[in-house]
Amino acid sequence: MSLYKELIAHREKLSLIGLGYVGMPIAVSFSKKVDVIGYDSNAEKIEKYRAGIDPTHEVGDDAIKSCKVDFTAESERLKEAKFHIVAVPTPVKEDHTPDLSPVEGASRVLGQNLTKGSIVVYESTVYPGVTEEICKPILEKESGLKCGVDFKIGYSPERINPGDKVHRLESITKIVSGMDEETLNEVADVYRLVVDAGVYMAESIKVAEAAKVIENSQRDINIAFMNELSIIFNRMGIDTKSVLKAAGTKWNFLHFEPGLVGGHCIGIDPYYLTYKAEQIGYHSQIILSGRRINDDMGKYVAESLVKCLSRSDLPVSRARVAILGFTFKENCPDTRNSKVIDIVNELKEYGIEPLIWDPEADSAEAKALYGIDFTEKKEIKDCDAVVLAVAHNVFRTMGIEDIKKMFRGGRLLFDIKGIYERKEMEEAGFVYWRL
Numbered sequence: 001m002s003l004y005k006e007l008i009a010h011r012e013k014l015s016l017i018g019l020g021y022v023g024m025p026i027a028v029s030f031s032k033k034v035d036v037i038g039y040d041s042n043a044e045k046i047e048k049y050r051a052g053i054d055p056t057h058e059v060g061d062d063a064i065k066s067c068k069v070d071f072t073a074e075s076e077r078l079k080e081a082k083f084h085i086v087a088v089p090t091p092v093k094e095d096h097t098p099d100l101s102p103v104e105g106a107s108r109v110l111g112q113n114l115t116k117g118s119i120v121v122y123e124s125t126v127y128p129g130v131t132e133e134i135c136k137p138i139l140e141k142e143s144g145l146k147c148g149v150d151f152k153i154g155y156s157p158e159r160i161n162p163g164d165k166v167h168r169l170e171s172i173t174k175i176v177s178g179m180d181e182e183t184l185n186e187v188a189d190v191y192r193l194v195v196d197a198g199v200y201m202a203e204s205i206k207v208a209e210a211a212k213v214i215e216n217s218q219r220d221i222n223i224a225f226m227n228e229l230s231i232i233f234n235r236m237g238i239d240t241k242s243v244l245k246a247a248g249t250k251w252n253f254l255h256f257e258p259g260l261v262g263g264h265c266i267g268i269d270p271y272y273l274t275y276k277a278e279q280i281g282y283h284s285q286i287i288l289s290g291r292r293i294n295d296d297m298g299k300y301v302a303e304s305l306v307k308c309l310s311r312s313d314l315p316v317s318r319a320r321v322a323i324l325g326f327t328f329k330e331n332c333p334d335t336r337n338s339k340v341i342d343i344v345n346e347l348k349e350y351g352i353e354p355l356i357w358d359p360e361a362d363s364a365e366a367k368a369l370y371g372i373d374f375t376e377k378k379e380i381k382d383c384d385a386v387v388l389a390v391a392h393n394v395f396r397t398m399g400i401e402d403i404k405k406m407f408r409g410g411r412l413l414f415d416i417k418g419i420y421e422r423k424e425m426e427e428a429g430f431v432y433w434r435l
Helices: 003-008 025-031 043-050 061-066 075-080 101-111 130-143 180-192 203-237 241-247 269-279 286-295 297-311 341-351 363-370 400-404 422-429
Strands: 013-017 036-039 070-072 080-085 118-122 151-155 174-178 199-201 321-324 355-357 385-388 408-414 432-434
Touching: 003 180, 003 321, 003 355, 013 025, 013 075, 013 101, 025 130, 036 075, 036 321, 043 070, 061 286, 075 080, 075 101, 075 363, 080 101, 080 432, 101 130, 118 130, 118 180, 130 203, 151 180, 151 203, 174 180, 174 203, 203 241, 203 269, 203 286, 269 286, 286 297, 297 341, 297 408, 321 341, 400 408, 422 432
Parallel strands: 013 036, 013 080, 036 070, 080 118, 118 151, 174 199, 321 355, 321 385, 385 408, 408 432
Antiparallel strands: 151 174
16 A cells, blocks of 8 residues: 555654744644654754744744644654655855755654655755755665665655745645655655645656756846846936836836845755756856845945945944844744845944844844844834835834834935835935835
């Protein structure tokens, strides 16, 4: 009998290794259909889930409380499962080379608890070849089992978009792959249980890995183009958003906007692809050019702010500057790989210690990662400049009078995401700047 049939008959279990923004929603969805063991090495996180708390805000506390996931920090419990999904992060190191230590570590832990007849599916973003050339040998070494004989492997790239309540696991076509046709069919059947949009069966594991890594590289390149246009048009005294609005009337114009590119996908995945390209003797030109532009946007924003302060006859080193928003994207508590920190660090080079207010962010995480202490909303007053860095809903609903209360004299407003209308803000007396 197939593993898929064993799962739906509740004779076998599915495990999720890594319960973050990607793994936890997957575990919750599968728990509606099959028995799920949710494993994460972070015991503190597991306790929150057991208490019905969703620190990611991805599915909400009620969904966590009512789900049937068996949350655990004990790796031995993985022996109870036969279908394993690995969804740990794949960051980059300071030199922008892939940091595979999380996925290698997860492979070791899983290998030590792997049993015959298992299928292991990786969801972590990697460059083509990682699943078969790096993860598979680790599983074999730690388990003493033979891949293709005692267990099978597959790859199904995650497409979770943190904070997005429209494009969810259930509504996004899922790419699946397997080491052979039998495994591919099993993996496809299992994912069909939770993905209403259906699955796309890739020709091979490498094809699925490559598809994932180019999805975000494509977005990165297009956003870099928008950022470069923003730099050019700002020098010309032309409003970039107005230009894009006009150009967008053409039927085949691609709708991208300038902005800070952080997070764990768009700002990371291109480096995985270019790293592999370097290994096979090709030096990327377009991809790395886009990365350089996007990586420098925080510095560009800060330098533009300093120039505006100077033109407004405001003392730069004594300027009182507030930054609204610190997470890597709107309506999401995750501060990891946030590019707002680049603005903060660059402003500090000019002697400015900005106040930072973000009611959505994980303050403990920001303190641990960056040494940042958030301020309260009531402290955002008597400012010379305010930087709207992240388009949280709480900021979008602020009116002009709410913003005016944050200033003392000059009203220098840096609206990075273009939340407000330029004409309206300028008529209200603001010196308005946006990408």
